[in-house]
Amino acid sequence: MNFIHSIRTALILMLMYIGAGLWSIQLGSLNGGNLAVMWLASGIGLIIMIHMGRIAPYLVFLSSFAVNTPFYIGKAGLDAHAVLLIGLATALIDMSQSLIARNYYQQFAQSYPQENAIPATVLPRYWLQISLIPAAFTSPLLVLLQHHTGLMHHAGVLELGQSMLSLTLSDTAGILLLVPVYQSWLAKRLISTLKQAWLPLLGLTLFLLLALWLRALMILVLPIMLYIAVRYLQAGVGLALLLMSQLCVIGTAQGYGQFASGSTSWAFFNLQIFIFATMLTLQYLASMQLELKQRYQALEYEIALRTEALTEANGRLLEQATTDELTQVPNRREWQRRCAEAIVRSRRYKDPLSIIMLDIDHFKRINDEHGHLAGDLLLKCLSQRCSKNLREIDTFARWGGEEFVILLPETDEAHALIVAEKLRHAVGTEPILSEGQTPISITISLGVTSLSMIDLTLDDLLRRADEALYAAKSAGRNCAISYAQLRTHFLHADPDADPNPEA
Structure with missing residues (x-):
């Protein structure tokens, strides 16, 4: 299948060269x-060399022989033997030009593997080596061959030199016109550019036809070409230059x-200079524009990337500023901020709001008996258990040491007390396991209060929650007491209760 594909590709490229x-x-x-005047076959020859590998020189040789030999028949009294020899010599010269161009092209392909990725600063050397040098070596040989065989008649050295220069420009232009188009095709940009730029290209065609009739308008073709170069880059410039030159x-x-x-x-020579200068300028501009875009x-x-x-x-900074490093729950400052916002919303929409203040019973004794590492683990596990038993809109935060606070939006004091009992049960029913140590059982005391119309600041709410927590510790710890209960039931508390319960 690959062999058949290669044969088909070779035949297509040979027909393109001949055409x-x-x-x-x-x-x-x-x-x-x-x-x-404009030898496009030189560009096809280089494309064959790039695309077809080892058999490429033979394809270029045969294609050149098929194109040129018929024009020698019957010229200057040449017999069949002479026509064959001149045709072979011409094909050999064209093949040599394509080989030289391919060698330079491969050097650039190794340094700049991506299509159309040659920097603008390198572009002059690229033009020189893949097009001008190969043409400058081989075109004079072809002129001398035709002059020696009588196919060209010149009055002197000046005319001969002009012919050599014109043929060099002709072969150079063929490569510079077609290779960028070929590269755009390889990069899969040619068809899409043609679909996008068909209107400017049509306008360029109509304006060129008008400029050929009214000579003074030719200079106005350049702004259209500049627009195509800036807007459609190399692919657009390649198509526009090919169209303009033809x-x-x-x-x-x-x-x-x-x-x-x-x-x-002289008319053709002046045209070649104009096309050559326009081509180099616009290709350089398109390359610079591509670099700027890239x-x-x-x-x-x-x-x-840097913004991300x-x-x-x-x-991370915000998390560090708002999160307690040990327990990974919101810290005191973040909880106060959220609570202040929740109070504003609660008063605006007349929704209830409650807070819970929580303290671990006998935490100092736990640290003394099991060590501070065990105490830290206890704080982490407590934070995890409590957070799992709260709603997403609730905020569990570390207030300091072994004290924690909980914000309960849209919750009145009676339901907040139910939440407090739920948390007390979740913490007290299952011991906390410390790696390499015995399980630690803990209990907590909780004070509950809700937002009141007479509260002026958050401190008023915190003061009542702290009083309720103090009452829970005075009542023997491992319990939850609301401020409402404190007012109604603890006004006549047992006078023998410990006035200063251990933190």
Whole structure:
């Protein structure tokens, strides 16, 4: 299957080479024969060399022989043997040009593996090595071959030199026009660019046709080309330059346009200089624009990464500022902030709100008997158990030491007392396991109160909860007492109760 695919690809590329060569010759010729003003086959030759591997030189040789040899038949009294030799020599020269160009292209491909990724600063050297140097080595040989065999007649050295320079520009332009289009096709941007840029390209075509008729308008083609270069980058520039060059050659060959004046050779030479300068300028501009776009995207990506990192860092800082380091529950400051906001909402919407103050019974004795590490573990486990038995809208926080506070929005004092009993039962029924140590059983005392209309600040609420907690400890610990119970039932408390229960 791969062999059949390779054969099909080789035949397609050979037909493209032959078609591009015949098209170029028909557009305009420097000698009335096969020396085209714009030799697109040189670009196809390099593409064959890039794409087809080891068999590529033979494909270029055969394609060049098929294009050029028919033009030597019947010229200058050449017999069949001479036509065959000149055709073979021409094919060998074209193959050599494509080989030299491929060697330079591969060097750049190793340094810049991504398509269209050659930096603008490297672009002049890229143009020089893959197009100008190969053409400069081989084009003079082809001119000398045709001059020696009588296929070109020149009055002197100046005309011969002009022909060499024109043919060099012709082969160079063929590579510079087609290789960017080929690279855009490899990068899968050619078709999408053609779909997006069809309207500017159509406008460019119509304006070029008008400029060929009214010569003074040719200079106004450049703004359209600049727009395409900036907007559609290399793929758009490649298509626009290919279109412009072909229309200009057709117009000049037919005697239209700004360059169709004087002798035909000078008209084509001036056109080549114009196309060459325009091509280099716009390709360089498109490359710079692509670099700016890539740098902008890289900068946006870097900013996004740093913003994300900064957001994460701020999140960690906020967590550290609002979370108790040991128990990983909200700290005192964060709880006070949430409680203040909840009080505002409660008063606005007339909803009840309660708080619970919680203290571990005999915590100092636990630390003395089991050590501070066990005490820390106890605080962690207590925080986890209590948090699991609360709603998502409730806030369990560490107040300090072994004291904790709980915010219960939308909860009156009677229901808050039920929550307190639930927490006391959850903590007291199952001991806390410490790694490598014996289980520790603890109890807690809880004081409950709710928001009152006479409360001026959060401190008023906390004072009542603290009084209720003090009463729970005075009542023997391991119990929950609300401030309402304190007012009604503890006004006549047992005078023998310990006035200073141990924290």
